[in-house]
Amino acid sequence: MHSSISNVRLAGLAVSTGSLTRDFIADGLALGLDRVMLERTAQTIGLRERKVAAPGVTALDLCEDAARRLLDAAGLDATAIDAVIFVTQTPDHPQPNNASLLHGRLGLATGAAAFDLSLGCSGWVYGLQQAALLCAHGGAARVLLCAGDTLSRLTHPRDRSADPLFGDAGSAALIERTGQAAAWHFELGADGKGANAIIVPQGGARMPADCKPLTEIPDLDGNVRHAANLAMQGGEVFNFSLRQAPPAVAAVMRHAHYAVEATDGLVLHQANRFVITTVGRKCGFPAAKTPSDVVEHYGNQSSASIPCAMIHAFAEPLAARPLKLVLCGFGVGWSWGAVAAELGPLIIAPIQPYPLAR
Amino acid sequence: MTLNDQLQALRRDVDLFAGATLDTPLASVPHWGSLAVLLVIQHCETQHGLALTGTQIRGCSTVGDLLALIPQQP
Numbered sequence: 185m186h187s188s189i190s191n192v193r194l195a196g197l198a199v200s201t202g203s204l205t206r207d208f209i210a211d212g213l214a215l216g217l218d219r220v221m222l223e224r225t226a227q228t229i230g231l232r233e234r235k236v237a238a239p240g241v242t243a244l245d246l247c248e249d250a251a252r253r254l255l256d257a258a259g260l261d262a263t264a265i266d267a268v269i270f271v272t273q274t275p276d277h278p279q280p281n282n283a284s285l286l287h288g289r290l291g292l293a294t295g296a297a298a299f300d301l302s303l304g305c306s307g308w309v310y311g312l313q314q315a316a317l318l319c320a321h322g323g324a325a326r327v328l329l330c331a332g333d334t335l336s337r338l339t340h341p342r343d344r345s346a347d348p349l350f351g352d353a354g355s356a357a358l359i360e361r362t363g364q365a366a367a368w369h370f371e372l373g374a375d376g377k378g379a380n381a382i383i384v385p386q387g388g389a390r391m392p393a394d395c396k397p398l399t400e401i402p403d404l405d406g407n408v409r410h411a412a413n414l415a416m417q418g419g420e421v422f423n424f425s426l427r428q429a430p431p432a433v434a435a436v437m438r439h440a441h442y443a444v445e446a447t448d449g450l451v452l453h454q455a456n457r458f459v460i461t462t463v464g465r466k467c468g469f470p471a472a473k474t475p476s477d478v479v480e481h482y483g484n485q486s487s488a489s490i491p492c493a494m495i496h497a498f499a500e501p502l503a504a505r506p507l508k509l510v511l512c513g514f515g516v517g518w519s520w521g522a523v524a525a526e527l528g529p530l531i532i533a534p535i536q537p538y539p540l541a542r
Numbered sequence: 543m544t545l546n547d548q549l550q551a552l553r554r555d556v557d558l559f560a561g562a563t564l565d566t567p568l569a570s571v572p573h574w575g576s577l578a579v580l581l582v583i584q585h586c587e588t589q590h591g592l593a594l595t596g597t598q599i600r601g602c603s604t605v606g607d608l609l610a611l612i613p614q615q616p
Binding site: 218221224225228229344345404405406407417418419420423426427458462 | 579
């Protein structure tokens with residue numbers, strides 16, 4: 185689905201990460217795994233360390249911290265926000281939604297809208313499109329978009345196909361209505377037939393948390409997980425990413441009349457370096473314009489990975505001037521979202537762990 | 543490209559297959575597992591423009607079965 189939305193701007197970005205550092209090689213050795221294979225995987229996939237949330241810290245806490253730092257940096261009172269959108273698949277509770285909880289924590293004006301989007305790695309682009317729509321056509325002057333997950337809580341430590349990949353983070357972005365700005369061009373899509381390739385089977389209404397005991401089951405590669413763990417078919421996910429992300433990127437670039445040479449960067453969901461470099465190459469972008477090292481420092485941060493990569497790779501120019509960027513997220517639900525947009529100058533609160541070490 | 547040409551290309555590109563023959567069971571390829579599946583998908587996409595799925599690769603028994611998934615070119 186294509187959409188073009190005019191007269192909106194991205195005004196600011198912030199990202200808060202988990203405060204605990206996990207080392208890929210050390211964790212693998214502690215499980216008795218072969219050092220040579222660990223080093224090969226680290227080199228190929230681009231895994232080194234990741235930041236995970238401290239016990240008791242949730243995506244809501246991480247996003248609240250990012251939002252408070254962003255509002256402070258922008259000199260804005262929370263009552264200036266007309267709507268808050270929260271993208272997450274690890275909400276604090278089944279009910280109420282995280283957006284309403286954040287609305288209360290930040291002290292947004294009564295009457296400001298609040299809703300969640302249940303999406304993962306494609307979610308930041310979906311959320312940006314919704315925020316832009318609210319500003320352009322929905323009566324909002326300013327929308328707070330928060331996106332984040334604590335996926336490290338969902339993986340089994342002995343599932344080496346998933347556990348070493350994920351870090352925890354929360355992001356906050358301010359989207360504003362503005363008089364004159366070039367259109368943002370979006371491409372959103374999904375292929376629900378593949379939705380089971382990334383799944384947490386137990387814990388929802390279909391298979392409630394208490395419906396059966398959690399039994400650990402090994403797979404063909406010796407990875408272990410139970411029904412409340414995140415299970416991911418890596419080969420299918422990689423194939424899906426190669427199949428769906430490049431056409432979405434090409435479509436938004438065509439609508440925006442962007443050529444690779446005149447585009448400042450392609451910011452892909454930071455799944456891992458292997459996926460990013462392969463997808464980036466297939467999109468026709470040189471490696472220098474396709475940041476791929478976020479995952480080495482933070483892990484795969486689900487819906488927070490695109491804003492984190494924007495700050496990690498482009499903080500200085502984004503703070504100073506407009507950049508022509510193409511952003512693309514893809515993942516859970518077999519969903520994808522891409523956008524071509526001129527973004528900046530914008531206020532940036534630096535990537536920071538929460539809570540800060542005292 | 544013959545099956546043997548494809549084998550040589552795979553051996554050059556993915557070093558896990560350095561000592562493999564067409565009859566080598568995939569299960570005996572060193573460190574065969576989820577990472578190896580990704581490397582094979584990347585190899586086939588890069589070298590042959592073919593996007594294999596993990597399920598297709600997991601369904602193969604030998605290296606020869608795997609390479610037979612790649613359409614033969616004159």
